[in-house]
Amino acid sequence: MPARKAPKDQPPVLEHLRVPIGQPEIPLPGDNSHSDHRPIREKIEDFFDSREAARQFMKPAFRNYTLMRHHKGKNFLATPKLFRAETALYFPNMQGYTLADVKGIHDTTKVMRGKYSIVRMLCDQWSVDQANTYTSAEHNPALNAELERLGEKGLQIVNITIMEGWIRRFLVWYHTDWQREQMPESEWGRWFVVTKGISDYTMLDINMINAKVGHVFLVDTQCKIRWTGCGDATDQEKQSLVAAVRKLVEGPSASTGAGAVKTKPSSYKPPEKPPLMPHQEVNSS
Numbered sequence: 269m270p271a272r273k274a275p276k277d278q279p280p281v282l283e284h285l286r287v288p289i290g291q292p293e294i295p296l297p298g299d300n301s302h303s304d305h306r307p308i309r310e311k312i313e314d315f316f317d318s319r320e321a322a323r324q325f326m327k328p329a330f331r332n333y334t335l336m337r338h339h340k341g342k343n344f345l346a347t348p349k350l351f352r353a354e355t356a357l358y359f360p361n362m363q364g365y366t367l368a369d370v371k372g373i374h375d376t377t378k379v380m381r382g383k384y385s386i387v388r389m390l391c392d393q394w395s396v397d398q399a400n401t402y403t404s405a406e407h408n409p410a411l412n413a414e415l416e417r418l419g420e421k422g423l424q425i426v427n428i429t430i431m432e433g434w435i436r437r438f439l440v441w442y443h444t445d446w447q448r449e450q451m452p453e454s455e456w457g458r459w460f461v462v463t464k465g466i467s468d469y470t471m472l473d474i475n476m477i478n479a480k481v482g483h484v485f486l487v488d489t490q491c492k493i494r495w496t497g498c499g500d501a502t503d504q505e506k507q508s509l510v511a512a513v514r515k516l517v518e519g520p521s522a523s524t525g526a527g528a529v530k531t532k533p534s535s536y537k538p539p540e541k542p543p544l545m546p547h548q549e550v551n552s553s
C-alpha cells in the first residue's frame with residue numbers, strides 16, 4: 269500500500285504493506301532473458317507499438333531522486349507478518365552475471381528454489397547502506413545469529429544489483445575483484461549483477477517504485493515473497509524480519525524472540541468445564 273498523500277510541505281504518512289506483491293506466474297530459468305534474436309527493425313517496430321515507448325519517453329529523468337525527498341525514499345513500512353503461502357505471489361526470475369562468474373549468464377531462480385532466501389535488491393551505495401540496516405551484523409545482530417543457526421536448513425542471503433547505464437555497468441565490472449575481497453568466496457555465486465531484461469512493469473510487480481532505494485524480500489523455497497521492507501529499517505522492522513525468518517524456516521512453533529508467534533505446547537489440555545447447576549441446565553424439550 270503506497271504512502272498516504274500529504275501537503276507538499278509535509279512528508280507522507282507511511283503505512284504497513286499488507287497486500288501480497290509479486291507475479292502470479294511461477295518463475296522459470298530463462299524468464300526475463302537478455303536474448304532477443306529478432307531483427308533490429310522488428311524490435312524497433314514492437315517498441316514503438318507498445319506502451320513501453322510512451323513510458324520511457326514520458327518518464328522524468330530525475331524521478332527516482334525526487335521520490336527520495338521524504339523518508340529517504342522509503343514509501344511503506346515492512347510487512348507486519350508473513351504473507352500466507354496460499355495467497356503469496358512469486359519473485360520473478362532475473363538473469364545476470366555473478367561475482368563467481370562474470371562471463372556467464374545465471375538465473376536467480378536456480379539459486380533460490382529450494383532455499384529460504386533473504387533477497388537484497390540494490391542499485392548503488394545508497395541502497396546498499398539501506399539494505400544493511402536490515403541485514404548487517406552491525407545493525408541487526410539477531411538476524412545474523414539466525415543465519416548462522418539456520419544456514420544448514422537452507423537460509424541464505426542473495427544480493428541482486430540492478431545496473432542501468434553502460435558507464436555504471438563498466439565501473440561495477442571493473443571493481444569486481446574489490447567486491448570479491450569484501451565477502452567470503454562462498455557468497456560470490458549469490459551476488460548477481462543484472463544489466464538487462466527487467467522492465468518497469470516487473471519492478472512495479474514487486475513494489476519497487478524507486479529502484480534507488482534498498483529493498484529486502486524474504487522468499488520461501490517455492491520463490492514466493494513472504495515478507496518485504498524498504499528504505500532504512502526501524503527497530504520494529506528489524507525484529508519483524510527476524511521473527512518472520514524464524515517462523516518461515518522453523519514453522520509456527522518457533523516462539524523464541526521478539527515478535528514470534530506464540531503457540532500452545534503439545535501437552536496443552538483445555539480446562540474442564542464445571543458441571544452445570546440444576547438451574548443452569550438447558551431445556552431441550
